[in-house]
Amino acid sequence: xxxxxxxxxxxxxxxxxxxxxxxxxxxxxxxxxxxxxxxxxxxxxxxxxxxxxxxxxxxxxxxxxxxxxxxxxxxxxxxxxxxxxxxxxxxxxxxxxxxxxxxxxxxxxxxxxxxxxxxxxxxxxxxxxxxxxxxxxxxxxxxxxxxxxxxxxxxxxxxxxxxxxxxxxxxxxxxxxxxxxxxxxxxxxxxxxxxxxxxxxxxxxxxxxxxxxxxxxxxxxxxxxxxxxx
Amino acid sequence: xxxxxxxxxxxxxxxxxxxxxxxxxxxxxxxxxxxxxxxxxxxxxxxxxxxxxxxxxxxxxxxxxxxxxxxxxxxxxxxxxxxxxxxxxxxxxxxxxxxxxxxxxxxxxxxxxxxxxxxxxxxxxxxxxxxxxxxxxxxxxxxxxxxxxxxxxxxxxxxxxxxxxxxxxxxxxxxxxxxxxxxxxxxxxxxxxxxxxxxxxxxxxxxxxxxxxxxxxxxxxxxxxxxxxxxxxxxxxxxxxxxxxxxxxxxxxxxxxxxxxxxxxxxxxxxxxxxxxxxxxxxxxxxxxxxxxxxxxxxxxxxxxxxxxxxxxxxxxxxxxxxxxxxxxxxxxxxxxxxxxxxxxxxxxxxxxxxxxxxxxxxxxxxxxxxxxxxxxxxxxxxxxxxxxxxxxxxxxxxxxxxxxxxxxxxxxxxxxxxxxxxxxxxx
Ligand SMILES: Nc1ncnc2c1ncn2[C@@H]1O[C@H](COP(=O)(O)OP(=O)(O)OP(=O)(O)O)[C@@H](O)[C@H]1O
Ligand SMILES: [Mg+2]
Numbered sequence: 177x178x179x180x181x182x183x184x185x186x187x188x189x190x191x192x193x194x195x196x197x198x199x200x201x202x203x204x205x206x207x208x209x210x211x212x213x214x215x216x217x218x219x220x221x222x223x224x225x226x227x228x229x230x231x232x233x234x235x236x237x238x239x240x241x242x243x244x245x246x247x248x249x250x251x252x253x254x255x256x257x258x259x260x261x262x263x264x265x266x267x268x269x270x271x272x273x274x275x276x277x278x279x280x281x282x283x284x285x286x287x288x289x290x291x292x293x294x295x296x297x298x299x300x301x302x303x304x305x306x307x308x309x310x311x312x313x314x315x316x317x318x319x320x321x322x323x324x325x326x327x328x329x330x331x332x333x334x335x336x337x338x339x340x341x342x343x344x345x346x347x348x349x350x351x352x353x354x355x356x357x358x359x360x361x362x363x364x365x366x367x368x369x370x371x372x373x374x375x376x377x378x379x380x381x382x383x384x385x386x387x388x389x390x391x392x393x394x395x396x397x398x399x400x401x402x403x404x405x406x
Numbered sequence: 407x408x409x410x411x412x413x414x415x416x417x418x419x420x421x422x423x424x425x426x427x428x429x430x431x432x433x434x435x436x437x438x439x440x441x442x443x444x445x446x447x448x449x450x451x452x453x454x455x456x457x458x459x460x461x462x463x464x465x466x467x468x469x470x471x472x473x474x475x476x477x478x479x480x481x482x483x484x485x486x487x488x489x490x491x492x493x494x495x496x497x498x499x500x501x502x503x504x505x506x507x508x509x510x511x512x513x514x515x516x517x518x519x520x521x522x523x524x525x526x527x528x529x530x531x532x533x534x535x536x537x538x539x540x541x542x543x544x545x546x547x548x549x550x551x552x553x554x555x556x557x558x559x560x561x562x563x564x565x566x567x568x569x570x571x572x573x574x575x576x577x578x579x580x581x582x583x584x585x586x587x588x589x590x591x592x593x594x595x596x597x598x599x600x601x602x603x604x605x606x607x608x609x610x611x612x613x614x615x616x617x618x619x620x621x622x623x624x625x626x627x628x629x630x631x632x633x634x635x636x637x638x639x640x641x642x643x644x645x646x647x648x649x650x651x652x653x654x655x656x657x658x659x660x661x662x663x664x665x666x667x668x669x670x671x672x673x674x675x676x677x678x679x680x681x682x683x684x685x686x687x688x689x690x691x692x693x694x695x696x697x698x699x700x701x702x703x704x705x706x707x708x709x710x711x712x713x714x715x716x717x718x719x720x721x722x723x724x725x726x727x728x729x730x731x732x733x734x735x736x737x738x739x740x741x742x743x744x745x746x747x748x749x750x751x752x753x754x755x756x757x758x759x760x761x762x763x764x765x766x767x768x769x770x771x772x773x774x775x776x777x778x779x780x781x782x783x784x785x786x787x788x789x790x791x792x793x794x795x796x797x798x799x800x801x802x803x804x805x806x807x808x809x810x811x812x813x814x815x816x817x818x819x820x821x822x823x824x825x826x827x828x829x830x831x832x833x834x
């Protein structure tokens with residue numbers, strides 16, 4: 177495990193108001209994740225995996241406690257600053273691939289670069305590189321509807337990786353894929369983790385995913401119950 | 407980014423087709439309305455001026471005050487002299503004496519005994535001078551049904567319906583009984599030269615007869631006089647400003663304060679409350695735009711909301727990628743402006759096409775009986791549009807504003823919802 181801490185959560189609590197009381201989804205979570213880690217959050221449905229990823233990804237704010245991601249205190253960020261943090265440093269991969277259907281594969285991958293204000297030439301090179309990582313150079317001009325599930329998820333990976341973010345958050349990335357495609361995806365991400373030293377944080381209850389993880393943090397009812405490094 | 411938005415709008419038909427169609431139809435109708443007003447207003451002005459008000463109308467002050475009674479004793483006795491003066495002063499105008507008077511028409515049988523009597527309202531104008539425009543301005547030439555145009559000062563034209571009700575034929579002689587300018591009785595024999603059907607209810611309704619101005623002057627004992635003098639710009643193009651110069655001159659050079667027999671001049675638009683109508687017509691184009699802004703705004707707001715629901719996933723994703731809420735919102739505004747522009751361009755083209763058809767072919771409304779509003783304002787029988795400059799740009803007012811407002815309101819949901827809840831849409 178490397179020394180640089182990318183994510184630092186301390187006494188993190190996330191509570192949702194439900195009817196007239198509160199539902200506590202995350203209870204006093206404290207953990208650290210270092211640069212270059214390939215880590216999975218596992219646990220039964222409802223244990224708080226997605227909630228934790230969202231807070232780390234600055235899409236949600238903690239109710240109390242603190243979370244620091246790349247030196248930014250999530251609880252103190254404005255909307256704009258949070259967007260900036262995501263834009264520059266964080267890539268997301270979802271269970272449903274969430275490709276924009278009206279755009280081609282290449283355009284979907286290009287989208288984050290537009291927000292970063294990259295020049296046309298830069299974008300072209302970076303998109304080509306990202307599509308090469310996931311082996312979809314041939315399908316650059318296709319629309320998402322023309323792709324298989326595995327291919328779609330690889331486009332989503334390319335989109336998350338194209339800007340070479342420090343952190344990639346992947347929520348159940350294999351849930352809609354068969355075994356063969358799941359392995360392919362994970363191998364791709366494993367390779368990118370090694371080559372680019374990108375930190376990956378997964379949320380999953382898929383055994384196939386877990387076997388690739390170098391560290392597994394188990395959640396139950398919003399609490400960390402086990403944290404093991406393989 | 408804009409390229410991305412354009413591509414999105416063009417490729418996602420389900421997203422853009424309905425709003426584009428809405429704008430398309432809305433702007434087409436707006437442009438059509440503008441062209442309709444642009445065509446009908448000048449026609450209305452022309453027709454009402456020709457038939458009744460002139461571009462400038464001169465009467466005696468006393469006559470104007472009691473004009474609904476058409477008091478013959480308040481006629482301008484020196485009308486011909488006034489006309490000569492005005493013709494010298496305003497060479498770009500022509501001046502026409504007209505006299506309106508009432509009387510009783512006595513219709514004899516074969517033996518010369520009275521068969522029937524009927525009240526008539528007569529309009530006397532210059533019908534026999536070669537080259538007089540009055541036959542055209544009063545639409546007599548184009549409306550002759552039987553017989554011919556008058557050729558003698560004592561020829562009259564009557565309506566076809568009157569001829570039919572009293573069994574009158576071309577060449578028949580009738581006697582018009584009325585009172586002279588001095589109040590004594592006058593009897594004058596006239597020959598029926600022709601009958602007319604105008605197709606304009608107000609003109610065809612019984613009792614209207616046309617006599618030559620000289621014949622009327624002789625029978626009414628008003629040599630050189632008339633109840634009114636109408637001034638027309640020779641190019642037949644009326645504007646309030648042009649007419650104002652003329653009326654100002656007349657009123658300051660010919661009117662005598664406090665003398666009811668001295669002349670007073672009015673602009674066309676001041677004779678029959680046409681000013682209000684003209685202003686209203688000018689405002690009408692903007693009212694129409696306003697109405698279409700409102701209608702399209704509501705439609706596009708709703709479709710924006712529905713689209714927004716469909717696109718929560720996309721919005722969530724874009725936020726996740728790191729786009730700021732404000733940026734997403736602004737891009738939706740740009741997108742709707744694009745949609746508005748596309749719809750407006752095509753809508754304007756369609757609207758112009760309709761206006762062109764209306765300009766070339768017109769719509770005949772003579773059968774609808776709405777040609778006369780009853781206050782001296784006449785609609786043309788054939789409604790013709792005109793491609794006026796406003797037709798080219800007026801559509802952009804509702805066409806751009808409405809979609810923009812629609813997106814402005816429907817897109818507020820992006821701000822209202824928490825980032826996390828937008829993001830939640832991605833999980834299902
Ligand atoms: N907006 C919300 N309002 C109320 N409760 C919520 C909200 N979001 C999540 N929860 C609750 O928080 C708990 C944790 O949810 P979370 O989505 O993090 O679970 P998870 O571990 O990702 O489950 P799964 O494996 O099914 O995806 C659940 O009980 C859920 O009902
Ligand atoms: Mg989850």
